[in-house]
Amino acid sequence: MSKNYLKGRGAQLNKTNKFSELIYETRNDFLEFCRVEGEEANKNKTQYIPIFPKTIVNKVTSPDIGMAFSMNPYQGCEHGCIYCYARNTHEFWGYSPGLDFERKILIKENAPKLLEAKLKSKRWEAKTIVLSGNTDCYQPAEKEFKITRACLKVFLKYKHPVGIITKNALILRDLDVLKELAKDNLIGVNMSVTSLSEETRRVLEPRTTTTKKRLEAIRLLSENNIPVNAMLAPIIPGINSHEILNLAKAVSQNGAISFAFTVVRLNGAIGEIFSDWIYKTMPNKAQKVLNQIKECHGGTLNDSRYGIRSKGEGKIATQIHDMVRIARQTYFKDKSFPKLNSKLHKQYKDGQMRLF
Numbered sequence: 001m002s003k004n005y006l007k008g009r010g011a012q013l014n015k016t017n018k019f020s021e022l023i024y025e026t027r028n029d030f031l032e033f034c035r036v037e038g039e040e041a042n043k044n045k046t047q048y049i050p051i052f053p054k055t056i057v058n059k060v061t062s063p064d065i066g067m068a069f070s071m072n073p074y075q076g077c078e079h080g081c082i083y084c085y086a087r088n089t090h091e092f093w094g095y096s097p098g099l100d101f102e103r104k105i106l107i108k109e110n111a112p113k114l115l116e117a118k119l120k121s122k123r124w125e126a127k128t129i130v131l132s133g134n135t136d137c138y139q140p141a142e143k144e145f146k147i148t149r150a151c152l153k154v155f156l157k158y159k160h161p162v163g164i165i166t167k168n169a170l171i172l173r174d175l176d177v178l179k180e181l182a183k184d185n186l187i188g189v190n191m192s193v194t195s196l197s198e199e200t201r202r203v204l205e206p207r208t209t210t211t212k213k214r215l216e217a218i219r220l221l222s223e224n225n226i227p228v229n230a231m232l233a234p235i236i237p238g239i240n241s242h243e244i245l246n247l248a249k250a251v252s253q254n255g256a257i258s259f260a261f262t263v264v265r266l267n268g269a270i271g272e273i274f275s276d277w278i279y280k281t282m283p284n285k286a287q288k289v290l291n292q293i294k295e296c297h298g299g300t301l302n303d304s305r306y307g308i309r310s311k312g313e314g315k316i317a318t319q320i321h322d323m324v325r326i327a328r329q330t331y332f333k334d335k336s337f338p339k340l341n342s343k344l345h346k347q348y349k350d351g352q353m354r355l356f
Contacts, residue, residue: 047105070133071129074147077102078140081167127161137165148174152178161186172220190229192231194232231259235264248328263311270302275301295316296312
């Protein structure tokens with residue numbers, strides 16, 4: 001690992017925002033000045049920045065995502081997963097998709113009120129809304145702000161179906177609300193498990209829950225009749241692609257009833273951020289991994305074609321798909337994730353069940 005590696009973060013650089021007219025660079029003379037003066041050149045602290053959006057529920061138009069609506073209580077994510085596709089969205093807020101994405105977290109404290117207004121709207125018809133389609137709703141900021149918990153209570157009040165995507169065992173804090181939602185089949189959880197190796201997990205996803213705790217979370221959720229789909233994603237050739245069968249076995253043994261996967265693609269600014277990262281963390285295998293990712297996407301780090309972009313093509317992608325098929329046949333035969341209940345919401349639109 002490079003001596004310049006920034007511990008506790010995924011990205012190792014703050015790539016310039018493509019929408020910015022200005023370019024910032026850290027010059028050697030500035031670094032020397034900071035050394036002489038005993039000052040920090042790079043304050044590696046997380047900032048929480050309040051914002052006040054006018055809407056919170058987003059319609060998902062991409063045909064290969066697998067959800068119709070999503071909402072994100074936070075923008076940016078302190079988990080720092082190096083491969084995260086959501087990094088690019090931070091540029092729309094005026095920040096870098098690199099370190100800014102992990103260190104400047106935008107907080108939507110009015111999210112529960114916006115959600116309630118949406119669910120009460122006469123024109124709204126119940127369809128599963130997923131927390132979160134972009135950044136993790138149980139990232140470290142949730143410990144302090146509890147926006148996700150407040151939103152879950154809104155979903156429960158209006159008997160509305162909700163999905164959760166997370167890789168944080170903090171979800172267990174809200175087990176009381178999740179159990180109430182589960183009584184009416186209103187909740188489904190997607191728990192991301194990327195590697196069984198803690199060494200791999202730490203460098204890929206530096207501020208996430210350990211794999212052991214994620215598996216425990218799957219087990220406890222399942223024991224409380226909350227359906228769990230495991231997200232074995234992304235599969236990165238040369239890093240975790242050899243773990244597919246073991247990952248599938250582990251999540252199945254802990255109660256997951258299905259799993260999904262994607263082949264990593266490094267779209268937008270993520271290609272440069274990931275490449276810089278892997279040369280600093282895994283220099284001996286960096287070129288091999290990057291070449292194998294390119295082999296899955298027609299010679300580039302990214303393929304934007306719907307239906308193909310997250311599955312890949314070519315020999316390596318075919319091997320991954322073959323392993324996934326074997327994993328499903330071996331550990332998930334005759335299992336399927338349930339469709340959530342959207343029939344109750346209409347009679348609870350005003351916050352309580354209609355009597356007449």
